[in-house]
Amino acid sequence: MKGKHIGWIVLLLLGLIAPFVVYPVLVMKILCFALFACAFNLLLGYTGLLSFGHAAFLGSAGYLCAYTVQGLGMPPELGLLAGTAGAAVLGFIFGSLAIRRAGIYFAMITLALAQLVYFLALQFPFTGGEDGMQGIPRGHLLGFLDLSDTMNMYFFVLAVFLFGFWVIDRAIDSPFGQVLKAIRENEPRAISLGYDVDRYKLLAFVLSAALAGLAGATKTLVFQLASLTDVHWHMSGEVVLMTLLGGVGTVFGPIVGATVLVSLQNYGAELGQWVTVLTGAIFVVCVLAFRRGIVGEVALLLKRSGIRP
């Protein structure tokens, strides 16, 4: 457990220092995507389920949060709550359908359902179609903390991220998480040990969807924008890549992956179409030669050199 404590301390320190070194909005973006990727990793890394439709939770939570704050004039904390709850409900529906099939079908079903959500987002009157919802007010947190101030917003986002990450970390270490890992390693055996595997999978799916929704709702408040980009299948692919690049099934991997990929997109914005090509190339390289991901490789190096992580 020592290595993980060091990881937490480094994470906290980085989180406190980063906004004074780097453009705070970029760090907030990284934190939102890191939470998104960590939520995704709970499914892929710890339950062995590849969801190719996680953008649906990110995006629809963004829309719900935007509507709650802008359309209904509610405070931001209720916006986050609405987004998270909405994503959880959607996750329940997706999960109930998708866990009926395993493996590759699971991925295709989640992708298709997410595309359904994309078309709904395109057609519903309140989402603003192609334009999305713009000028979402950040409002005052709990009535007194003005979130339009960048630093206030930053520390709020950091708190949300740390909360989400803590929930995931706790879930992984809990008996519930152990059962998930058992399902990942050997599903028939988990069944024969008497676990109701489908219920565990569904619970993991709902938890993952809810936290992805929390990330999406937070992102909406940061950028004051909810748009189709967040429900598009490209986004579902990106979160897979973040997790893969950082290290599938490692606690800190998705954070590293999200940081690398978001920075790359930010600083590589002038590359235009080449960003898509580059993203694809990273995918190919990761799958062919780098399946452990950055954190996975580092952990292996440390282990080989005799340091116990």
Add this chain to the structure above:
Amino acid sequence: MDIFGIPIQALMGQLLIGLINGSFYAILSLGLAIIFGLLNIINFAHGALYMMGAFGAWIGLTWLGLNYWVALVAVPVVVGAVGMLIERTMLKHLYKLDHLYGLLLTFGLALIIEGLFRYRFGISGESYPVPELLSGGFNLGFMFLPKYRAWVVAVSLVVCFGSWFVIERTKLGSYLRAGTENAQLLQAFGINVPLMITLTYGFGVALAAFAGVLAAPVFQVNPVMGSNLIIVVFAVVVIGGMGSIMGSIVTGLGLGLVEGLTRVFYPEASAVVIFVIMGIVLLLRPAGLFGRER
């Protein structure tokens, strides 16, 4: 003449478009099923390779002056060769791993191909003229049937049932089916399985490119035409199940028709109807209409 208050021309026109879409669903899901059977890989790049087929036809005509009929033969061969190269250099390293890695790798390839074409051609799209021999149409009295659209449906059916015949009724097809059941045993009988895998992938890809050439005069040729289609085809595959070749064909055509009908009676739902059907099928018959659990 009206049916349920819809002019029959409009109804027939949409059904025809539905049938054309269905033909593409059928050819693409057939290719996916053949590839999955032997390689255990869901080829996410299938849509991008279909797009390459359409662009191949356009490039052939605009840059090289090759007409439609040459493209119809040459483009699937060329794109199929690209597919075999992909299989030899990348996919073959994944056979021992989890199936999911194949999906992820081909997803990356799809992004690369789509990005390259977007970089070169933008997203506005190019138009491809209908070949002279097939321009114009027949007046059937109750509707006008453009010759080219009739040709697309007819040739797609021939290709689909031809593939079905080869796979289910010939010796070559029996090797393929044997490889799907147990590749190791087939290899023990002296069949060059790695070569067969390469050729199978090449064939599946060539089918996608063929559909792309067929689609070029019907739809706008643009870099994202494949990715929009492939997700629908995934839903078709989930609905039909990948166990049976005939199942893929029938499901593809049927869903194209259903989509066409929806466009007539409730246009708002036409984009989502296939996904909704997928949800219903998953509730009632999780293995798919023609699938078997495995």
